Amino acid sequence: VALMFYSNDDPADRWRRALTDLMPDLDFRVWPDVGDPNEIDVALVWKPPRGELRRYPNLKAILSLAAGVDAMLRDDSLPDHLPIVRMVDPSLTDGMVEYVLLAVLRHHRMFDHYERMHREARWDYVFPPQAAERRVGVMGLGVLGGEVARALAAHRFPVAGWSRGPKTVAGVECFHGGDGLRSFLARTEILVCLLPLTAETADILNADLFARLPRGAAVVNVARGGHLVDADLIAALDSGHLSGATLDVFREEPLPPDHPFWRHPKILVTPHVASYTVPESAAAGVVESVRRVRAGEPLLNVVDRGSGY
Amino acid sequence: VALMFYSNDDPADRWRRALTDLMPDLDFRVWPDVGDPNEIDVALVWKPPRGELRRYPNLKAILSLAAGVDAMLRDDSLPDHLPIVRMVDPSLTDGMVEYVLLAVLRHHRMFDHYERMHREARWDYVFPPQAAERRVGVMGLGVLGGEVARALAAHRFPVAGWSRGPKTVAGVECFHGGDGLRSFLARTEILVCLLPLTAETADILNADLFARLPRGAAVVNVARGGHLVDADLIAALDSGHLSGATLDVFREEPLPPDHPFWRHPKILVTPHVASYTVPESAAAGVVESVRRVRAGEPLLNVVDRGSGY
Numbered sequence: 001v002a003l004m005f006y007s008n009d010d011p012a013d014r015w016r017r018a019l020t021d022l023m024p025d026l027d028f029r030v031w032p033d034v035g036d037p038n039e040i041d042v043a044l045v046w047k048p049p050r051g052e053l054r055r056y057p058n059l060k061a062i063l064s065l066a067a068g069v070d071a072m073l074r075d076d077s078l079p080d081h082l083p084i085v086r087m088v089d090p091s092l093t094d095g096m097v098e099y100v101l102l103a104v105l106r107h108h109r110m111f112d113h114y115e116r117m118h119r120e121a122r123w124d125y126v127f128p129p130q131a132a133e134r135r136v137g138v139m140g141l142g143v144l145g146g147e148v149a150r151a152l153a154a155h156r157f158p159v160a161g162w163s164r165g166p167k168t169v170a171g172v173e174c175f176h177g178g179d180g181l182r183s184f185l186a187r188t189e190i191l192v193c194l195l196p197l198t199a200e201t202a203d204i205l206n207a208d209l210f211a212r213l214p215r216g217a218a219v220v221n222v223a224r225g226g227h228l229v230d231a232d233l234i235a236a237l238d239s240g241h242l243s244g245a246t247l248d249v250f251r252e253e254p255l256p257p258d259h260p261f262w263r264h265p266k267i268l269v270t271p272h273v274a275s276y277t278v279p280e281s282a283a284a285g286v287v288e289s290v291r292r293v294r295a296g297e298p299l300l301n302v303v304d305r306g307s308g309y
Numbered sequence: 310v311a312l313m314f315y316s317n318d319d320p321a322d323r324w325r326r327a328l329t330d331l332m333p334d335l336d337f338r339v340w341p342d343v344g345d346p347n348e349i350d351v352a353l354v355w356k357p358p359r360g361e362l363r364r365y366p367n368l369k370a371i372l373s374l375a376a377g378v379d380a381m382l383r384d385d386s387l388p389d390h391l392p393i394v395r396m397v398d399p400s401l402t403d404g405m406v407e408y409v410l411l412a413v414l415r416h417h418r419m420f421d422h423y424e425r426m427h428r429e430a431r432w433d434y435v436f437p438p439q440a441a442e443r444r445v446g447v448m449g450l451g452v453l454g455g456e457v458a459r460a461l462a463a464h465r466f467p468v469a470g471w472s473r474g475p476k477t478v479a480g481v482e483c484f485h486g487g488d489g490l491r492s493f494l495a496r497t498e499i500l501v502c503l504l505p506l507t508a509e510t511a512d513i514l515n516a517d518l519f520a521r522l523p524r525g526a527a528v529v530n531v532a533r534g535g536h537l538v539d540a541d542l543i544a545a546l547d548s549g550h551l552s553g554a555t556l557d558v559f560r561e562e563p564l565p566p567d568h569p570f571w572r573h574p575k576i577l578v579t580p581h582v583a584s585y586t587v588p589e590s591a592a593a594g595v596v597e598s599v600r601r602v603r604a605g606e607p608l609l610n611v612v613d614r615g616s617g618y
């Protein structure tokens with residue numbers, strides 16, 4: 001039996017080393033050199049070529065190299081009967097927590113404003129409120145959203161979270177569903193989107209949602225470009241209703257050079273760098289999945305294809 | 310007996326409320342309405358008029374409204390025999406920790422770089438190292454520097470501290486003195502200055518110091534403008550030896566509109582907003598000082614005029 005690896009974005013050699021350090025007898029095969037397709041029982045992949053995973057008759061599980069599986073699920077050639085396991089990686093989580101803390105602090109402490117003042121040589125001596133008076137809201141309370149909410153609360157921000165169904169996160173005021181969304185938005189001055197991208201959450205960051213945020217709110221999107229209606233964000237910034245946005249994900253990546261997000265004075269574009277899977281840190285979880293597949297034990301972190309995450 | 314208050318920058322009314330909430334019988338007098346000078350036993354002040362504090366024959370202590378007392382000590386009209394107490398305020402500390410964490414994360418996660426790329430509409434997909442691989446150094450391990458170093462270490466940065474004499478901070482590698490400075494600088498990729506401004510530390514951030522930092526290092530100055538040789542910083546940035554700087558304090562404030570720091574693409578100027586004294590949070594410490602003065606007990610946080618801090 002062997003593991004088949006496919007990704008255009010992840011380092012195959014580092015993955016091989018990290019996995020075989022923990023599981024020396026692992027037969028790690030990088031696409032297209034996969035040998036006999038009958039021998040492959042696990043695929044560790046990101047966006048494999050269409051139909052590719054149907055070539056392995058004895059495949060038992062698909063392990064995603066990314067935490068967000070929306071792009072994989074859009075591929076209707078994926079074998080329907082196989083479990084898909086999302087990536088859970090402590091370094092990926094740490095990286096996301098760090099990026100969001102930075103983005104939220106930057107809006108909170110008005111560095112976006114001072115950056116504009118710096119370019120205009122203007123000394124604008126204004127103080128922000130203290131963290132304990134700045135209400136932050138996190139949409140999506142999965143592995144990443146939950147950790148981000150906890151970290152922001154640990155920094156003394158009053159933090160609320162919103163999710164589709166009810167959840168509990170220590171130190172975080174939790175809202176859920178359509179009714180909860182209105183109350184959540186009305187109290188949120190800095191909004192962080194960490195939702196999975198599904199049919200229900202596509203386009204959720206739109207004019208109607210922005211209008212429910214208090215005037216002067218800022219938005220941080222680190223989930224998927226498909227959550228955000230680009231033109232609605234620009235309109236809300238230009239009207240002055242929103243004060244700023246930090247965007248790491250886009251409908252088209254790289255963001256095209258003529259996109260209006262570039263150079264917009266109230267937007268910071270970062271090139272999808274909030275967080276990334278670190279093989280050395282993620283390998284333990286992958287090895288555990290491989291072990292469970294081969295022992296016939298139930299897998300952890302399996303995607304619910306019905307809800308799309 | 311009565312307390313005399315003087316400041317052009319601090320809100321007298323909030324101070325009166327905060328102090329009398331805790332000490333209802335406190336006679337709080339705002340300059341120039343100080344009444345009988347013989348009745349004043351404590352001065353709570355920031356940069357009082359020259360010679361003013363010599364007018365109170367029964368004055369027993371000078372309480373500074375700021376943590377850094379260099380500006381007060383430059384006034385040689387201050388009565389020599391009186392203790393000067395520096396401001397220690399939990400909110401001031403929290404604000405400083407928050408600002409420095411933001412400034413350090415911003416350099417660490419390359420937001421300064423992405424800000425430039427944003428203005429050029431350039432998608433530059435490069436990842437920083439993880440926090441555990443980014444060495445941060447804090448110069449000055451007093452109340453503020455010590456807390457900042459601890460907070461950066463809690464964020465998993467490998468943190469070193471440097472001070473004039475030997476100090477110990479849990480989780481922080483501590484260097485001291487002239488010999489320690491070289492080793493401290495050689496390993497520091499993001500340098501934070503939180504030193505007191507004294508004859509020894511004036512101009513310490515100069516060409517020689519910058520040359521001892523590794524190539525690509527960034528500098529954060531939240532202490533005093535007098536620590537930094539402005540032209541040396543610009544030369545080190547323009548040569549590419551340093552990658553960026555965040556500056557909150559300047560030799561002249563507001564920073565003059567024609568100063569080369571403004572608009573420099575590798576510098577962010579913020580208008581002395583890293584941290585400020587919050588009366589409601591600082592009042593307990595002031596009340597304790599007043600109580601000790603009147604009970605004849607030794608004061609806490611007394612400035613050593615010999616060393617200048």
